[in-house]
Amino acid sequence: MKNEHSNAFQLDLFESLPNKPYCTDELGVTVIRSKKIAIKKKYIQVNRPLTDLYLVFDLDYAYSALAWSDLNLPSPTWVSKNPVNGHCHIAYSLQAGVCTSSMARLAPLKYLAAIQSAYTQKLKADRSYARLLTKNPLHDAWQTTWWADEKYTLDYLADFVDLTGHPLKGKECHGLGRNCELFENVAHWAYREIRKYWSPDYESKWKEAVLSHTEALNAQFIDPLPYSEVKSISKSIANYVIRHFSPERFRESQAKKGSKGGKVSKGGGRPSLNEPWKELGISRATYFRKKKADLL
Structure with a gap:
């Protein structure tokens, strides 16, 4: 137990908070306030809007304050217990924040999502926990x-759990797994669809289309992500695809392919034989089957 160091923890928590956290004294009536006001509320937002600095779990059952110890999990940064029913929020502070809204940083997000999912399963934590608010560890309403x-x-956190099968997929996914699911599915769709939107001043229509598709996929989750996160994910994917799949880049790619194709032929143009199976008097399928078996 590290209560003797609580002053240092309190300062660190305060410094890491969003500039204007969501907070409340009564669930269902959430407001945005400055740090100095928010830190006095019973419930508070500890993770920043686009970056997770803490993994927080909602243990919605009695005698859960030491569940992490019984399961041989690492010591949490703090445990905030409801003195009436024994339900707890436990939090792990991360050494480096993980961006939850960048298409270019999907790998660390998937790693964190897998860890979160595995800990949720092992701790029997509430999968529907929204992650936005946690019991304020500095409020005297909690122990x-x-x-x-x-x-x-x-x-280090991953060493204590089996990540096989995490994060969960499809409708059952929860927490950060939903972010990963949306990133991957919407991005896969976007790579195929972007060329349909290429025209003068296409970007605004493209961004609207990506947002609409992201919202539709999010609605399939048992516990959908809030609109703010959906909008952020959509924006990241739309901009990423615009940068990497622009008409200019496509033309450059086609030009390079054409240049490489011309070099295959000694005459500098296309190869003289485009359908070699006809010269051999066999079908196209037979030609490739024999070629694969090294029979040609």
Whole structure:
């Protein structure tokens, strides 16, 4: 138990908060306030809008304050317990924040999502926990114990669980797994669709189409992501695809392919034989089957 270091923890938590966190004294009536006001509320947003600095789990059952110890999981940064029913929020502080809204940073997000999913399963935490608000560990409504004085790397946290099958897929996915699911599915769709929108001043229509598709996929989750996260994911994918699949880049790619094709022929043009199976008197399928078997 690290209660003797709580002052340092409190300062670190305060410094890491969003500039204007969501907060409330009554669930269902959420407001945005400055740090100085928000830190006095019973519930508070500890992760920044586009970056996760903490993994927080909602243990919605009695005698859960030491569940992490019983399951041989690492010591959480803090545990905030409801003194009436014994339900807890436990939080792990991350050594480096993980961006939850960047298409270009999907790998660390998938890693964090897998860890979150595996811990949720092992702790029997609430899968529908929205992640936005947590029991404010600095509020006297909760019995808070500060446990760990270090911040954890993802590799260290991953060593305590089996990540096989995590994060969950499809309708059952939860937490950050939903972000990953949307990123991957919408991006796959976007790569195929972008050329349909190429025209003068196409970007605004393209971004609207990506947002609409992202919203439709998000609605299929049992617990959909809030609109703010859907909009952020959509914007990241739309901009990423515009940068990497623009008409200019496509023309450059086609030109390079044409240049390489011309070099195959000694005459500098196209290869003289485009359908070699006809010269051999066999079908196209037979030609490729024999070629694969090294019979030609």
